[in-house]
Amino acid sequence: MPEVTYLEALRQGMLEEMERDESVFILGEDIGAYGGAFKVTDGFLDRFGPSRVIDTPISEAAIVGAAAGAAHMGLRPIAEMQFIDFISCAYDMLTNYVATARYRAGLATPIVVRGPSGGYVRGGPFHSQMPEAAFFHTPGLKLVAPATARDAKGLIKAAIRDDDPVIYFEHKFLYRRIKEDLPEGEEILTPIGKARMAREGTDLTIVTWSALVWKALEAAEQVAKEDRAEIEVLDLRTLLPMDDEAIMSSTKKTNRVLIVHEDTRTGGLAGEITARINESAFEWLDAPVRRVTAHDTPIPYAPTLEDYVLPQTADIVSAARRLLAY
Amino acid sequence: MPEVTYLEALRQGMLEEMERDESVFILGEDIGAYGGAFKVTDGFLDRFGPSRVIDTPISEAAIVGAAAGAAHMGLRPIAEMQFIDFISCAYDMLTNYVATARYRAGLATPIVVRGPSGGYVRGGPFHSQMPEAAFFHTPGLKLVAPATARDAKGLIKAAIRDDDPVIYFEHKFLYRRIKEDLPEGEEILTPIGKARMAREGTDLTIVTWSALVWKALEAAEQVAKEDRAEIEVLDLRTLLPMDDEAIMSSTKKTNRVLIVHEDTRTGGLAGEITARINESAFEWLDAPVRRVTAHDTPIPYAPTLEDYVLPQTADIVSAARRLLAY
Amino acid sequence: MATTAKTRVIPAGLSREQLHEIYYYLRLTRSLEERLRNLYRQGKVIGGLYSSLGQEGESVASAYALAEGDILSPLIRNLGAMLVKGAKPVEVLRQYMAKATSPTAGREMNIHFNDLRLGFLGQISHLGDMVPVMAGIALSFRLRREPRVGLVYVGDGATSTGAFHEGVNFAAVQRVPLVVIVEHNGYAYSTPTSRQTAVERLADKARAYGIPGRTVDGNDVLAVYEATKHAVERARAGEGVTLLELVTYRRRGHAEHDDQRYQPREEIAAWEGRDPIERYTRQLRDNAWIDDAGIAAIDDRVSEELDRAVADSENDPVAAPDTVLRSVYLDPPAADVLWFRRRDA
């Protein structure tokens, strides 16, 4: 079985779907001749030609809007944001037009909007965002955020096949940093809406996703070694709709929950998750649900500053210890 | 003391600040000759002339961006969104440019962005939004949402004087529906960041804001009469930064909390508030924190449908009773 | 020959039947809006009422230039275009009254509904957003080599939006089969065009996109038809986007509640004198393309159809909330009923 990076897995997922289904095409800035800012679509133009790999002007609202229009007509566009930070320019189009199309007008809008997300790469305030919270709040959108190479592939394929609009947050820190054996002939499809048990444990549940899954696992190993406590790590994979069942069943098992995300504290998804646990598993809680998040600032550029603002493995260890001791 | 509507109080607040401070001006669509879609700025053009009451093209991003530029130079612009739903077109400008200006560039951006917000007026999916959650998540912005005429005035004045960017969500359902005696000579300034005790109680705390304060008060009266329980109603007034102290002190007093907001459940502000209570007052809770919110759909147009999707007084009563019985 | 000496050759390749059909749609649009106005006065319309009085000519004639399979996206004042494309008066009435039987089952307002099979895509309120979406629909035509064309309407005001710009530019550089119609009716709500943009002729906006732009008298039905037809044919031939500025006038307020205090009375009166329907009717009569009996027959037909439509809508039930949580997604099929509304929770 060949070792495949997260980025390569994502590529493969798109390639397979484009081979399988003629209605899939991709559009975005510099994705054709150049193969994309991160080379995610390298070679796609040669393989599929310019009518399925479309270089666009710098017009995020038009990219998403045009994708929606084409999707209404039965195509399945993948719209790339060069960095996910620029999705803010399509915020109106996504939240008002795309998200409501089925509800108000009975229109299917099977688009995928994807792009390099997240920090830890010294990208500064505008190339480090993880803007999941901006869209989490809009009924009609689905949000996915893979942590593993397998899910990078499985979720892009599932997203492309989904009949609703999906925003796919791919973590640029993971692109070439993680590798996994992925069997060649196997059809990998990760169901949207289902969390993944990344590590079983009995003493504390960490709910997390994307790059933070890896830091949570690191923290869990350290705590296992140094504190003899077993942390369960739940990788949400899909953020909207959320796998409440998985969250509750782990909560009921460990009775202590730590939510870990890379976004700022205020208004980050941890709030919603806390509320849901509170509503559905309050009686099972032996300690308050707590969260490890970024600080409430923009993401600064200098490595020292970024490292301070974003959550680190040591933070998770420190938080887990306090919760275990509660 | 003259009786003043919520809308008139807002008008007065702006008028007073424009009289007081030459650097205050207002820009937006149809605010001049027409006086605004809801007549909030009726007469302003005659009073202050076209260089302080500026009719703009239909360009929300430019309205907010230009306000920011003028603010950097020492002016204090008030940017009106004709309906707050259209603020989504300025989402990038607000979250990326305006919100970060002080942090990354040391720039003061004392702007107020305001507009008619909220539902219950049969406005359909695009004239009924309360998009507080879209901005709550961005450090650098302040958000206020007055419930009373006094605060409509006090918060617009405080927002204009604040040296940071403030989004002022005025509730269009309240515009002409509520009235209050406001003394003429008095300078009304509502401090940003401070909640208001709308009703004292001992058995349950309702945390809410804007139009829902009134439904919460109605519900509290009903419960007082029919259930002999006293509900405390906390009107947050400022959503960001949030008055944690007021929330915690009421929580510690009543030991039961219901959060009520008009926005959808998933990703609405109730999640964050629940998390904060969980973090800071877990031990004081006799019941899970619960929330009454809109359903997770766009806001439909037909009165029957809108009434179903948005939270009503009866919902608050029903939720409060269940929590009291917990 | 049966026709008199006065009969002229019909321009733009139209047949007599087509001329009559255009007249029918013009009359239908205006009369339907009159019916709506009555219902509005009776308090039966929920929310605002929008009128295209004085603009029916350009709306109907431009839509009439499309073929089956083509798709347009109307604005709030393009009732006429929607009717041409097959929207039913009864649907419009039901929408305005938020009936359960309306095309959106009460979820959306007024003429915000669509039927892609018939060829119209419903708008959202956010001005400009439909331009990129229609660019995408036209892109799908190009990608699939279908001989179909898209047409999108925007107002003078909406040309100021970023979405308009991004959409037209995208469409132009991708050479998709799209016609962009700018309805220059003098105002955006209360804002005169001179406050919206520093150009005189909105057709000049085409220059920024490297596409042809043309200004047409929007109250001249046949001129609008001809210009649109030409743009549609260009698009269908693979020659890309055309922008047409149709010069017309909004004779009523932005919506029914608007007192129009910012529109000079004489200006309104002057445009009353250029009414597109009267002008077209005169043209038909003067050229003997129709006679008085023909006109009366159409007027009667419209009147009867609308009587029926009003009767078929007025007493329909308002939408009931039993389906209101459905179809946010295809899957899951419905949003959760929240706990405080459930008996079991």
Added chain:
Amino acid sequence: MATTAKTRVIPAGLSREQLHEIYYYLRLTRSLEERLRNLYRQGKVIGGLYSSLGQEGESVASAYALAEGDILSPLIRNLGAMLVKGAKPVEVLRQYMAKATSPTAGREMNIHFNDLRLGFLGQISHLGDMVPVMAGIALSFRLRREPRVGLVYVGDGATSTGAFHEGVNFAAVQRVPLVVIVEHNGYAYSTPTSRQTAVERLADKARAYGIPGRTVDGNDVLAVYEATKHAVERARAGEGVTLLELVTYRRRGHAEHDDQRYQPREEIAAWEGRDPIERYTRQLRDNAWIDDAGIAAIDDRVSEELDRAVADSENDPVAAPDTVLRSVYLDPPAADVLWFRRRDA
């Protein structure tokens, strides 16, 4: 007379000293970028490095046309403009190396910093956004009747953004004193202008806004100066916005890591032959506006200044996190330290 017969009258009202100063800024820009390239190769630059090689002429000359009190907003390739406006090489070096001593104390990257007193406003990454903001700055000049002018740079690529459109239109209709400079350098990242827009001449975009648009050879320093000066004077005189298309070429990749595989070698070579600094130097020499010793003196000065700047920045401490939570707001003055970082929690 001391000067030879070859000496020509200096155009555009410039003095000899000014010509020399322009040369100084051109050389300073290019040499500073060379120093940065060295530091980048040594791994001392954090993140990407951007080059304006081949565009220094238009950047310096356009900024040079502004007066004290005027404000410009640069793009990533407008290092030259920032230097003209008073940004210090040592600041730029510190920014690129994320030093605690940098103007943003390590919060922002490269040339994303500002000094409104000197007259430059820092950009954000989101292309187009600075246009509305600069429209607002220019609006403040007009409202206060200050004789000041704003100037905003956008790339060929950024003209496709909605923010560009809304900003230029807003500025045009409000007749604010603003100059919009479109740097037409052939590419937006890898995308050639032909894929960005269907117009040939980006100056034509001005037509959509009812403002004058002019195309200028961006590698002709004096032509750029003259055209910008004229636009600045128009703005200062209350005549509103001008759009200038400066035609130039991006000779290096989008950023240092970019292999430029999409730029034909011959194309790059051809533009090397049109280097703006060489051309300007030749012009100075040919007209005897400077002699070899004069050039050498400036080159030496630049070199010394940069030696010092590198020495003064290279070993500075990186930003420490002690201030990182401050100044999200004026009030509250700092964000909370989160519980898992506090000893007491």
